[in-house]
Structures are given as structure tokens and as C-alpha cells.
Amino acid sequence: MEPTSLFLFGLTTGVAVSAGARYVENLVMSRSVSSSPALPPLADRPRRRSVRYQDEVHRPDDDDSGDDIPSALVRLRKQFNVPAEKLTQIVRHMVAEMKKGLHDDHQTMKMIPSHVIRRPNGNETGSFLALDLGGSNFRVCEVILEGNGITRMRQKKFTVREDLKTGGGAELFDFLADCVASFMAETENKFNKEERKKLGFTFSFPVQQTSINAGVLMSWTKGFHASDVVGNDVVQLLQEAFHRKNVNVNVTALVNDTTGTLISHAYQSPNTYIGVILGTGTNAAYVEQLGNIPKLKDAASFNSDEMIINTEWGAFDQENVVLPFTEYDFKVDRASINPRQQAFEKVISGMYLGEIVRLVMLDLIETGELFAGKSSEILKTKYQFETAYMSRIERDHTLDLSDTKAVLEDIVKIPKTSRTDRVIVKGICELVGRRSARLSAAGIAAIVTKINRLDGCTVAVDGSLFELYPHFANRMRDALREILGLSAENIVLEQARDGSGQGAALIAALAEE
């Protein structure tokens, strides 16, 4: 079947060019400090500018003491607030769980050795394909590393239909191969059919990596459920699909998006030790000392002291020991296709936040506290209240919350909303959005504590929540201060972009050496 392209090639060229230009600049800047091929040493790295935090506007409905707060919100605040002591408890538990995961397989936090032990030094050259599968879009990129820090990139995005996510594995991988074939056919620089193209595969799911280009899928996450993939080597599945479709490509690196984010950002900011994704899903990777990974039996065979670990923190606390799950979180979990899995992801990531808000709203409609007890078909349908609507509502600072009205009445089709209704809905979005940011900060604090980098460390963060959700970065910063005190000032959160494309190509280039 012909894959559907989300953006035509020509349309993405501008984006790709500007991303490429930024990348060139980054490479040039990094060259003076990145000549060592080892992972970045901590000390004395120049600190780069962190993202600018918007000032959060504290409105009357942010304030617990006001008399006119609808009682529903007061009640919900008690459930969704995560006080500093709770965050500290979460940090302690996560550090302990990380250690367990480094010690043995089959722990809640999988702590997967990525087999990435080096970072680029700017001299890498070659043309690579990079694939990025991890959500509703599948991206194919051609990344040309020209040496001397010069890079060019082209890309094309395809929509992964729901039936492909949950159908047969072979169909999913055939679809990926079709997309690559279509990209190669359309690309202006016609690919030389004789030349076997090298490819970095960003596959953003929990994979037990056995080498830099082999790994077995442990479980699906983020709504994927394709059959006959769990327990198999995803590189082999992709390679077989290429073979079936006559695509002359060799998969030379298998990468998680967090590892790609860390590597591509370390290229410009050498003090980067942590890569975080806060988008449809959530996860983090970081630089660990090889000596601290007892489960890695062949550690001595790696010619390095360090390796990037993919934590798969989305699975943290699926036993529900510390996370402040509300009745709504339990409902989301029970109705999901992976119940009792990915607990941390389900209270943080973009895939679930809108769904939590939807369930809270339905509850308040039931009690007659919202929309005069009236609902809509859209609101009654699972996953139809999108996290993007929350973003829009949280950004609405008009006096009568007119944009919130537009979302609720025009998109969600609630027949009529009062201003109080809209204040309540905005309040719910704030509670759920703030909780997500604070819990993400607890995850970062846990990693920084584990690797003893409280004196300075850059965290590369990618994903739509961090990039687009209003106040998200500010709320994370507030929580980091509450957890770490003054040391929080040493933790620099930087917006990272396109680790999945660029990072995969760089790792493919490194794998070659």
C-alpha cells in the first residue's frame, strides 16, 4: 500500500534547511571543545544559554486562599497537587530503582545499555539515512555529514495509521520500507541504486539492545500493539522488510530517541549528560560509568569508561509505591491497552494528559458541577480531548476565557458553557499540566543525583510538552528548586531539536568507525 505523506518533500525543505543551518552553526561552535572522542567529561565546560522561561502569570484562580474558587477545583487540587516532600520521596525511590535496573535485567526501570560509548567530534563524514518511529508520525531523513562540521538534511514525514500501530508487525515494517522507498525515489539527488545506503534507526520503544545495530523489543508503549514484534530483533524485521521491498539499505545503528537527543545535543553543548523526551511519551537517557553497570557482563570489551543508558523511566513505579495516582489516573490506566505498565508516562506524557482532563470533566458533569450536567459525543469518546486543547486553554488569558469557550463549544461541541465552567476547565488543565511538569522535574533530579552532577550539568529536552505547553519549563524549574535547593541553579535545561534524525545519523557514523 502506498504510504500517505504528511508533508510533501518540497514543503519540508525550508524547515530542513534552517535546521541544517542551525546544525552547521552548532557543529562549528562545538569543534573547539569537542576534539576528544570520549563522552563529555563533566568539569569546566562552558555553560550555554538555557531556554528562556516565561513568567507564569499567577491569576486569582491560581491562589488557594480565594473565596470564589469553585468547590470542585478545591477538591481536585487536593488530589493533583504534588508537594515538595512527595517529590523528594519520588526522587529517592527512582534513584533506588535505577540502581536495581543497572544491576539486573527484568527490573521495573529497564536501564538499557545503549552500546553508545562515544560522541562525535565534528570530523564525521558520509551520507546516512535516518528513520524515526515513535509516535503517530514516521520520518525519513537523509543526513549528509560533510566534515568540518557541515551538515545537510532532507526529510519527509508520513502518518502511521492506527490500524498499522495495532495490526500485524510485518505490515508495519513493510509500511516503513515503502516510506523509505518512496523517499529515495522522490529525492532530487537520486540515490545511486548500486550503493548500499547506511541507516540509523531511531525506534523509540523499550528495546533490549544487544549491539549497536541489534535489539529485541521488550514491550510496546504509546498505543502501539503490532503483533509478532515483541521478542524479536527490530533491526532484523526492518532489514527483512527492505529485502521484501527491494530497498538497498543497511541498518547500521539502532537508537532510542533519548540517546539520539543526548548525542546530538552533546555535540553542541559538551556538558550534556542527560537527554529527555517530554512528548507523546516520556523517557530519559544519561551518561553512566561502565563500572556502575554490573549487569553488563562484557564491560571490559568496550574501549571506554562510559556508556549511555536508556532508563525507560516511563515504566517507573508501575507497582504504585510512590506516584500520587488519583482515581482518574487509575481509570486511564485500566482502560489503556497496557494496563499496569508505564505508570510514570501515564501521569506525565502528552498522550495521556488530555485523557485525564476528559475523565475529570465527565466526573464533574455527572455531579452537575460542570456544563449544567450536559456533555457531548466528543467528550464521551476516549482520547478525543487532546492535550493540545489543554495548551490552548492554559494560554488563554482573556477576561471571559473566550478561547477556552471556542475549544469547548466549537471543537468539543459542549452546547453552552458559563464563565465558571471555563474557569473550572482551565483550573483542571493547570492542575494536570503542573503535576506533569513537577513529576518530570523529579525524574531529572533523580538522574542528576544518581550521577552526582549537582555541581553542573546540561539536560537536553525535546518533545512537544516542553517546547509548546505553556509554563511547562517554568513549572519544572520551580519543582527542581524545591527538590534541589540552590543546586537547581546548576542544572541547565536546554531545548533540544531533532535528536532522532541528526542523532541517529551521528550514531550511525560513529558505529562505522
Ligand code: GLC
Ligand atoms: C516511550 C518509549 C521510550 C521512548 C519514549 C519517548 O516511553 O518506551 O522508548 O523513549 O516513549 O518517545
